[in-house]
Amino acid sequence: MPAVGKVFLVGAGPGARDLITVRGARLLGEADVVLYDALVTPEMLELCAQAVLIPVGKRAGQRSAAQEHINAQLVDCARQYARVVRLKGGDPMLFGRADEELTALEAAGIDVEVVPGITTAVAAAAAARQPLTKRGVARSVAFFTSSTAPGEDDLAAIPSTDTLVQYMGGREAIATAQRLLAQGRRPETPVLVLENVSRPDERIARITLAQLALGLDTPHGPVLVMLGEAMAARAQQPT
């Protein structure tokens, strides 16, 4: 056992066991210990052939002390095990608090490698067969989250791209829709709302911006909201 192990920040992808990368799957099989998020599915953990499994899940709303605890756990694990995997839902570098974990590991002199994952937005686009960009219609897409409460006047926080993808976009997406309408976006702008992408309980709903502004009937599970003219259904597209 080496004095200090190596840590791999690995993206698990959206949930389905076979939507992790080949490299990520190999690292899970070889890992001595895997620290995993609440968003990682049980079937994904079956790929960990020999690892000690440590849940470090946080759900939105818990205080940030939890992140400091995870940072400390990562450093501790790297001092005990040769191959440490930190498995994160989606991609580690998008909305994954990777900066804090990288900073803590680097300060402790621990070697880190990042393995990308399928971020929910592209998995959602695949599931809905709805490209995020479209020639002549959409050549830019933004991925964003909102920490503002509905009703707050924060128009500047909505990106100016052709396609908008709001992560963790339940109540927050309703506020976004209200602001976009106030900014003059077409009420008929097509919207896709996706839950539990790539999982057995996946749900995909097609609505309009005006409908989104009135509320969402999808309170459970991680919700992703995609909107813009590129979200229009094709003439012969299967639902």
Add this chain to the structure above:
Amino acid sequence: MPAVGKVFLVGAGPGARDLITVRGARLLGEADVVLYDALVTPEMLELCAQAVLIPVGKRAGQRSAAQEHINAQLVDCARQYARVVRLKGGDPMLFGRADEELTALEAAGIDVEVVPGITTAVAAAAAARQPLTKRGVARSVAFFTSSTAPGEDDLAAIPSTDTLVQYMGGREAIATAQRLLAQGRRPETPVLVLENVSRPDERIARITLAQLALGLDTPHGPVLVMLGEAMAARAQQPT
């Protein structure tokens, strides 16, 4: 052999053979025919155990008739083979002309499934160990391309997100930098320029927005430019 086969639009990821998804790798192994882009690497094609391999690469600048030819080839292949894979660099739903291929296949009554891939931006973030979002600094990121020539006055085309990622961003990124400076962005805004992400000849350069506006020393290969305050190097970050 069925009357009509099924087509899988599969994301190859950034190039490294093990950065395709497990599902994508399995489909390549099972495919009867694989139509692949110019951006797909030879080592990726080694995963095609039995398939007829058809290059359908287009490079930027070729006329769009090439896309119509690819659409027709896909329909023809689905009438000849049971399992057809259309293998695209990165992710099929981001800057991949997927809308045109899906429309053509659906019009011909052919079943299509999309398998997401690692888009270059997240592979680049992983390679540089540089998260695209960062708590308190960047909660939005845009992926975009520019079809405008340098010097054109098209300020509206630059998204308003915290982090900007310009795909195919060689000369175009220089124009973007000039426009951002004109809009008042800090000249010291950190910029990462990445070439051939995940491949043996990968190159990563750290510059500033002011330096980018003066030009790029990276004329070859697909160039990705990432910029914004979240691109600042950490104190103990390895280069």
